[in-house]
Amino acid sequence: MSTTTMLKVTGLKVAYGGIQAVKGVNFEVHQGELVSLIGANGAGKTTTLKAVTGTQPVAEGTIEYLGRSIRGQGAWDLVKQGLVMVPEGRGTFTRMTIVENLQMGAFIRNDNEIDADIEKVFVLFPRLKERRNQLAGTMSGGEQQMLAMGRALMARPKVLLLDEPSMGLSPIMVDKIFEVVNDIHQRGTTVLLVEQNASRALGLANRGYVMDSGEITMTGDAKALLNDPKVRAAYLGE
Numbered sequence: 001m002s003t004t005t006m007l008k009v010t011g012l013k014v015a016y017g018g019i020q021a022v023k024g025v026n027f028e029v030h031q032g033e034l035v036s037l038i039g040a041n042g043a044g045k046t047t048t049l050k051a052v053t054g055t056q057p058v059a060e061g062t063i064e065y066l067g068r069s070i071r072g073q074g075a076w077d078l079v080k081q082g083l084v085m086v087p088e089g090r091g092t093f094t095r096m097t098i099v100e101n102l103q104m105g106a107f108i109r110n111d112n113e114i115d116a117d118i119e120k121v122f123v124l125f126p127r128l129k130e131r132r133n134q135l136a137g138t139m140s141g142g143e144q145q146m147l148a149m150g151r152a153l154m155a156r157p158k159v160l161l162l163d164e165p166s167m168g169l170s171p172i173m174v175d176k177i178f179e180v181v182n183d184i185h186q187r188g189t190t191v192l193l194v195e196q197n198a199s200r201a202l203g204l205a206n207r208g209y210v211m212d213s214g215e216i217t218m219t220g221d222a223k224a225l226l227n228d229p230k231v232r233a234a235y236l237g238e
């Protein structure tokens with residue numbers, strides 16, 4: 001059986017002014033996989049995702065999505081092609097209601113299943129249904145994370161990129177978010193999950209990459225990484 005490579009990044013370098021934040025990173029994500037990218041504050045995880053999704057200029061390297069170069073393409077074009085990111089800090093439209101935010105997620109579509117997909121998001125996140133007419137800006141952090149994920153799903157992603165979805169949430173909400181990430185993956189969406197919560201992220205993943213100071217320092221089967229003494233010492237507080 002051949003595997004389809006959804007995303008392939010080679011020699012990626014990104015700089016902010018004179019400071020190199022990403023220093024030649026290689027990784028790939030195959031169809032149906034959940035891949036976790038872990039690493040400490042400032043490792044370059046968000047910068048990597050921004051470069052992939054066209055919101056941060058690339059200094060060097062190649063980025064291929066479904067076998068074709070997407071380097072230089074803007075975020076909207078990529079969403080149309082099924083490459084969708086939920087950014088760090090969520091980025092919901094605070095002065096719109098939940099339903100309006102979800103509709104915005106489907107702005108690239110013109111089929112007649114949008115309302116049905118909103119109902120599917122409500123099945124995943126019943127809390128959003130209860131609050132459907134509430135302004136997004138008045139919701140809790142966890143609710144906004146649910147909304148950001150729901151909005152991304154409305155674009156019917158082929159590859160979903162999640163940047164620290166559990167950040168700043170209560171333990172119960174963290175459980176809920178990881179449960180839904182797992183659910184989204186189990187239903188067939190390919191997922192690249194960026195997390196500082198290494199144990200949870202690797203616990204769900206098929207494969208993982210460890211990023212440190214702008215470089216990928218380790219990669220492999222997620223369970224093997226989870227059991228690796230170096231990973232445990234550096235990222236699991238052991």
Ligand SMILES: Nc1ncnc2c1ncn2[C@@H]1O[C@H](COP(=O)(O)OP(=O)(O)OP(=O)(O)O)[C@@H](O)[C@H]1O
Pocket residue numbers: 016019021039040041042043044045046047048088196
């Ligand atoms: N807009 C910016 N201008 C200048 N430097 C930046 C900018 N954004 C990020 N950096 C720097 O680039 C490096 C990588 O940051 P990045 O946000 O990618 O890390 P991260 O791995 O996502 O960290 P965290 O887990 O804290 O979100 C850091 O040193 C950061 O200070």
Ligand SMILES: [Mg+2]
Pocket residue numbers: 045046047088163164
């Ligand atoms: Mg980040």
